[in-house]
Amino acid sequence: MNTLPNHVSSTAFLIADPARAAMLIALCDGRALPAGELAYAASVTAQTASSHLAKLLAGGLLTVETEGRHRYYRLAGSDVALTLEHLAALRPSEAVRRKPLSHEGQNLRFARCCYDHLAGQLGVAVTQALQERQYIAPAAEKQFLLTPSGHEWFGVMGLDVAALKPTRCGLARQCLDWTERRHHLAGPLGVQFMTLLCSNGWLRRSKSSRAVQVTPKGWAGLKEQLGIDQNSVIP
Amino acid sequence: MNTLPNHVSSTAFLIADPARAAMLIALCDGRALPAGELAYAASVTAQTASSHLAKLLAGGLLTVETEGRHRYYRLAGSDVALTLEHLAALRPSEAVRRKPLSHEGQNLRFARCCYDHLAGQLGVAVTQALQERQYIAPAAEKQFLLTPSGHEWFGVMGLDVAALKPTRCGLARQCLDWTERRHHLAGPLGVQFMTLLCSNGWLRRSKSSRAVQVTPKGWAGLKEQLGIDQNSVIP
DNA sequence: TCGACATTTCGATACGAGTCGAAGCATGCA
DNA sequence: TGCATGCTTCGACTCGTATCGAAATGTCGA
Structure with missing residues (x-):
């Protein structure tokens, strides 16, 4: 059993570097x-990133696939993501709460795209409204199930649910929101829904950052369809 | 959002030291x-331990209670334990599997208390039996739901379910077992059930470690009530 | 009040690890 | 074949921090 602490600490050590x-x-x-994109994401040079990636690989947290002259890294498993989420959720404390965010920070907290779906306060509020209306329901394995009435509602909104192909994680995933510490809608359904909201003029994505803006038309639609208004999102 | 990686890494950093x-x-x-006992557990001097404990405290992973000339440290919450278990479970690899465990290690793997509920092979086996008999059912948010027949069964066993007060995580939680990599029963119901099994003489807790022993009466009861015998647990 | 014990603070040391520049390997395109 | 691109290896530098000895603080018992 004395080997266990070493194991835990060495795994944590891999995550401990910013x-x-x-x-x-x-x-x-x-x-x-x-690798290059990961270097950019971590704000380090390619050499440094390469060294880090080698360690993560050796530690079993990542796997790699070579394709042409690119090397694609991915998490070794969903348990890795799960552990990261737990680490992120571990500190509820004052530290972040107290300091006021920058303007850009507030925008990002309010609404942003998380890869290709909607996140931030708005993302969480929308997801919650979808659940309250029983359009989606949380299920095991961090999935959301689409209910029949949800199927219909998304259809009315202009989203062809039947055309979506589920990944091995299903049609709709629960994704933990970093700033809000609650789940928002992800997976193919989440991605397509985000695309729809942009193309029908409810949302406008920023070119330079991940921030997302809601148009006047968007606020009207959100209020009518999901009962979400500006005041109910921000607190 | 660039602050998030820092947050995760700084938390991991606290765990990263052996x-x-x-x-x-x-x-x-x-x-x-x-503090002294923790210094001993970590095989470092008291000064070193003190420095580490101060960091863990500042990081919000521990809380402390001063009592006389002793200072008693404990985990800040069960989420900390949960995160540690996830870290421990992260590496499926060869390392541990191959080496035979010490006698003490085997005992711990077989049955131990995790916080205040039952863990290890026995904990997993019991939890599984409870599910097979539909006394409890896994639900979203890492919870277990208590079924009507489960309510009755626990009552017959001598556990007053109505007297339990659910926490914000519900009445029964799914807790990841780090040696078995499967869930076992936690939460108020798990805690009370463990207490019951100790007070009715089925289990006996060790004074010096977290290991738990099954009494002959316990084996008989487990077999009769849940179909669990010694052979069905160990493989 | 004094001595024993638990714990923390201070200061000095030494080891490890992250970082980047420069160079080395591959791969793909013309 | 030559050149650009993506990634890794090598070497050197610097900084952080884990560690422990010595001493201070605080608490209990006589």
Whole structure:
């Protein structure tokens, strides 16, 4: 049993470096990213990133696939993502709460895209409204199930649910929101829904950052369809 | 959002030191231990331990209670233990599997208390039997739901379910077992059930460690009530 | 009040690890 | 074949921090 602490600490050690943590978090949605992109995500040079990636690989937290001259890294398993989520959720404390965020920070907290789906306060509020209306229901394995009435509602909104193909994680996933510490809608349904909200003019994505803006038309639609207004999102 | 990786990594950093990890693991059963004992558990001097404990305290992973000239440290919450278990379960690899465990290690693997509920092979086997008999059912949010027949069965066993008050995580939680990598029963119901099994003489807790022993009467009861015998647990 | 014990603070040391520049390997394209 | 691109290896530098000895603080018992 004395070997256990070493094991835990060495695993934690891999996550303990800010650059490595940034890379792992960037991979949290399960996609595979090339080394260069991970270097960018962690704000380090390619050499440094390479060294980190080698360690994560040796530690069994990542796997790699070589394709042409790119090397695509991905998390070794969903348990890795799960552990990261637990670490992230571990500190509820004052530290972050107290300092006021920058303007850009507030925008990001309010609404942003998390890879290709909606996150932030708005993402959480929308997801919650969808659940309250029983359009989706949380299920095991961090999935959301689409109910019949949800199927219909998304159809009315202009989303062809039947055309979506579920991944091995299902049609809709629960994704932990870093800033809100609650789940928001991800997976193919989440991605397609985000696309829809952008193309029908409810949301506008920023070109330079991950921030997302709600248009006047968007607020009207959110209020009518999901009972969400500006005041109910922010507190 | 760039602050998130820092947060994760700084939390992981606290666990990344072997001495600190050893202390945290020693506290995993929820007990409060004095600084000296933690120093011993981590095989470092008192000064070194003190420095580590101060860091863990500042990081919010521990809380402390001063009592006389002793200072008793304990985990800040069960989420800390949960995170540690996830870290421990992260590496499926060869390392541990191959080496035979010590006698003490085998005992711990077989049955131990995790916080205040039953863990190890026995804990997993019992939890599984409870599910097969539909006394409890896994639900979202890592919970177990107590079925009507389960309510009745626990009552017959001598556990007053109505007297339990659910926490914000519900009445019964799924807790990941780090040696078995499967869930066992936790939460108020798990705690009370463990207490019951000790008071009715089925189990006997060790004074010096977290290991738990099954009495002959316990084996008879487990076989009769849940179909669990010695052979069905160990493989 | 004094001595024993538990714990923390201070200071010095030494080891480990992250970082980046420069160079070395592959792969793909013309 | 030559060149650009993506990634890794090598070497050197620097900084952080884990560690422990010595001493201070605080608490209990006589």
